Amino acid sequence: MNKTLDRAVTEMSEEALLANLESAQVPALVMLTAHVTGDTSVLRDEWRPNLKTLPLSGLDPATEAEARAYCFKLLAPFLATQDEWAAVPDEPLRRKLATWLMGDDNEDAQAMAAVAFTPNNVDPRRPTWTLQDIAPDSALNAVVIGAGFSGLLVGLRLKQAGVPFKIIEKSLDVGGTWWENTYPDCRTDVRSHIYTYSFVQHDWETHYGRQDKIHGYLHQFAADNGLLEHMVFGTEVTATRWDEETGTWTLETKTSAGIGETIESNIVVSAVGQLNRPSIPNLPGLDSFKGPVVHSAQWDHGIDFRGKRVVVIGTGASALQFAPAVAKVAEHVTIFQRSAPWLRPTPVLRQEIESGERWLLNNLNQYRAYYRFSIFLPRLIGNLPAATVDPDFPPTEVSVSAANEELRKELTAYLEEQAGDDEELRKQIIPDYPPAAKRVICDDGTWVKTLKRDNVRLVSQGVNRIDSDGVWLGDEHVPADIILLGTGFKASDFLLPMSVTGVGGKDLHETWGIDASAYLGVTLPGYPNFFCMYGPNTNTVVHGNLVFFLECQANYMIDAVKTLAAGGYRAMSLRPDVFAKYDKEITEASAKRTWGWSKTHSWYMNAEGRSTIMWPLPAREYFERTSHVRTEDYNFG
Numbered sequence: 001m002n003k004t005l006d007r008a009v010t011e012m013s014e015e016a017l018l019a020n021l022e023s024a025q026v027p028a029l030v031m032l033t034a035h036v037t038g039d040t041s042v043l044r045d046e047w048r049p050n051l052k053t054l055p056l057s058g059l060d061p062a063t064e065a066e067a068r069a070y071c072f073k074l075l076a077p078f079l080a081t082q083d084e085w086a087a088v089p090d091e092p093l094r095r096k097l098a099t100w101l102m103g104d105d106n107e108d109a110q111a112m113a114a115v116a117f118t119p120n121n122v123d124p125r126r127p128t129w130t131l132q133d134i135a136p137d138s139a140l141n142a143v144v145i146g147a148g149f150s151g152l153l154v155g156l157r158l159k160q161a162g163v164p165f166k167i168i169e170k171s172l173d174v175g176g177t178w179w180e181n182t183y184p185d186c187r188t189d190v191r192s193h194i195y196t197y198s199f200v201q202h203d204w205e206t207h208y209g210r211q212d213k214i215h216g217y218l219h220q221f222a223a224d225n226g227l228l229e230h231m232v233f234g235t236e237v238t239a240t241r242w243d244e245e246t247g248t249w250t251l252e253t254k255t256s257a258g259i260g261e262t263i264e265s266n267i268v269v270s271a272v273g274q275l276n277r278p279s280i281p282n283l284p285g286l287d288s289f290k291g292p293v294v295h296s297a298q299w300d301h302g303i304d305f306r307g308k309r310v311v312v313i314g315t316g317a318s319a320l321q322f323a324p325a326v327a328k329v330a331e332h333v334t335i336f337q338r339s340a341p342w343l344r345p346t347p348v349l350r351q352e353i354e355s356g357e358r359w360l361l362n363n364l365n366q367y368r369a370y371y372r373f374s375i376f377l378p379r380l381i382g383n384l385p386a387a388t389v390d391p392d393f394p395p396t397e398v399s400v401s402a403a404n405e406e407l408r409k410e411l412t413a414y415l416e417e418q419a420g421d422d423e424e425l426r427k428q429i430i431p432d433y434p435p436a437a438k439r440v441i442c443d444d445g446t447w448v449k450t451l452k453r454d455n456v457r458l459v460s461q462g463v464n465r466i467d468s469d470g471v472w473l474g475d476e477h478v479p480a481d482i483i484l485l486g487t488g489f490k491a492s493d494f495l496l497p498m499s500v501t502g503v504g505g506k507d508l509h510e511t512w513g514i515d516a517s518a519y520l521g522v523t524l525p526g527y528p529n530f531f532c533m534y535g536p537n538t539n540t541v542v543h544g545n546l547v548f549f550l551e552c553q554a555n556y557m558i559d560a561v562k563t564l565a566a567g568g569y570r571a572m573s574l575r576p577d578v579f580a581k582y583d584k585e586i587t588e589a590s591a592k593r594t595w596g597w598s599k600t601h602s603w604y605m606n607a608e609g610r611s612t613i614m615w616p617l618p619a620r621e622y623f624e625r626t627s628h629v630r631t632e633d634y635n636f637g
Contacts, residue, residue, distance in 0.1 A: 148176020
C-alpha cells in the first residue's frame with residue numbers, strides 16, 4: 001500500500017508532518033534534507049552514520065538531536081511544496097550522498113548508487129521493446145518453472161515484452177519458499193524494505209518480514225500484474241528435453257493427481273530456487289521412531305507440543321526461529337548442533353516499525369527512497385574483505401585475515417555478552433570456524449535466552465542413532481515424543497528431481513555431477529534457450545542482495561529473448577570456451593573466500609569441497625555482467 005505523495009502529505013498539516021518526521025531515522029533524514037533543499041552542508045562528517053547500525057545512525061542521542069533540529073530548520077520552508085520535490089537526485093548530488101553515507105568515494109559504491117536509489121514504483125529495467133514491435137511474425141514462447149520471487153519476476157518481464165508464457169508451479173499458490181515454509185516465527189533475515197522488488201514497495205509492519213506477509217506481498221504482486229492467469233498450479237515439471245530439429249523444448253509435467261501432460265516451448269526458464277528440497281539426514285533408525293518427524297519446511301500445524309519431549313536436530317537459520325517458539329510450550333527440548341552458528345546482533349529482528357516512521361515510509365516517497373538507499377547501498381558493497389583469505393595473515397580455522405579477525409572479535413563479544421557467567425554455554429555457542437564460512441544468522445537475543453531456559457538442553461554433537469522412542473547420544477538415551485529437523489535444504493542439488501536433456505541427448509545432471517555451474521548462474525553450453533534463475537553461484541553472504549541479483553538475472557534473460565527475436569534465431573547456446581573461462585574464474589575466486597577455504601561443514605560447499613552456491617566477486621561485477629547479453633558469447637542457430 002503506497003499513497004501518492006501529493007495526496008497524503010497535503011492532507012496533513014505541516015505541524016503533523018513534522019511530528020512524523022520526529023520518527024525519521026537520521027541518516028535518511030539528512031540525505032532527504034540535502035535532496036530537498038540542495039544544501040549539502042548538512043552532509044557533515046560528525047553526522048555520518050555507523051555502517052554497522054544502519055538504518056539507525058549509531059550516533060549518541062545529543063548528536064542525533066542536533067542533526068535532526070538542523071534538518072528540520074532547513075526543511076521548514078519546503079514543507080508546503082512537497083509535490084515540487086525532485087523525484088531523484090542529480091548525479092553530482094548522488095555522488096556526494098554516496099560518499100557521505102559510505103565514508104569514502106569508493107568507485108564500486110558510486111557505480112551502484114544509481115541502482116540503489118529507487119523512487120517509488122519506478123521500474124528502470126522494464127523492457128523497452130515488445131515482441132510485436134521487433135518481430136511481429138515470431139512464434140517465440142516461454143515456460144517458467146516455479147512461482148516464487150524469481151519466477152514471478154520473470155513472468156512480469158515476459159508479459160511486459162509481450163512474449164506468450166506459462167508459469168508451472170508444483171504448489172497450489174505463488175510464493176515458493178514463502179508459501180511452503182510456515183513453521184513458527186518464520187521470517188526473512190533481510191530488512192523488509194530491501195527484501196522486495198526494487199520497483200514495488202510495500203507497507204511492511206515489521207523491520208524483518210514475517211512469512212505470511214512476504215507471501216501476501218508476492219501474491220498481491222502476481223494479482224496486480226495479471227500473472228495469475230498464466231499460472232498452472234499443482235503441477236510439477238518432471239523432465240524437459242531439447243529437440244534439435246524443431247528448436248524447441250518438450251516438457252513433461254505431472255499434476256498432484258498423477259495426470260501427465262506434454263508441453264512444447266521455445267524457451268525454458270527454471271525458477272525453482274536453491275532452497276526448495278528439504279534435506280533429511282540419513283540417521284540410523286530414523287524410520288523406526290514412532291512419533292512425528294517433521295522437517296521445518298513441512299511443518300505440521302496439527303501437532304500439540306504441550307507436555308511433549310522434543311528433539312531438535314540442527315541449529316541453522318530455521319531452527320533458530322522455530323525452536324524458541326516450541327520451547328515456550330513443550331515440556332522439554334533437546335537441541336543437537338553439529339556446529340554453532342555465528343550470530344549478528346539485530347535488536348529489531350522481531351519488532352514492529354514505529355507508527356510515525358511507518359507513515360513516512362508509506363507516504364513520503366523521497367524519505368522511503370533514502371531509507372532504502374541507506375541500507376541497500378551498504379549491503380550491495382558489503383564487507384567482502386572480511387571474507388577474503390589473506391595468505392600472509394596466515395589463515396586458520398579461527399580467522400582468515402585481519403578483517404576477518406576483527407569481525408570474529410565483534411561477533412564473539414556479542415555471544416560472550418549473551419552467555420554471561422555461564423562458561424559452559426559460552427564454550428558451546430562460540431563457533432570454531434571463521435566468520436563467513438557459514439551463514440551468519442540475525443539474532444535479537446532470543447536464541448541464547450532460549451538455551452538458558454530450564455526446559456532446554458543444548459548438545460554440541462551429532463545424534464548417533466534413533467530408536468522408537470528417542471535418540472542415542474553415545475551411551476545416553478534421550479527420550480523424545482517429537483523430532484524436529486532444522487537440517488536445511490539440498491541447496492547444491494540444482495534442478496533436482498527434474499531431468500534436463502540437451503543437445504546430443506546429454507543429461508544436465510550427468511554433465512554437472514555434484515559440481516553445478518552456469519555462466520552468471522543463468523545458462524551453460526549444450527542447453528540452448530534454457531535459463532536459470534537463482535542458479536549456481538548467485539547467492540550472497542557478506543555482500544550483495546538476493547532480490548537485486550534476481551533482478552539482474554531477469555534483465556539478462558529478457559535481453560536474451562530480445563536477441564533471439566530480433567535476430568530471427570531459433571536457438572542461442574553459450575560458447576564452451578566462454579563457459580570454461582568463467583567457471584575457472586569463479587572457482588579460483590571462491591577458493592579465496594572464507595566459505596571456499598574453510599573445511600567446516602556448510603551447505604555453501606558441495607561434497608567435492610567446491611562452492612556452487614556463493615557469488616565470490618563484488619556485486620558491481622554481477623550487475624555489470626548481466627546488464628546485457630554479449631552476442632559474441634553465443635552460438636546462434
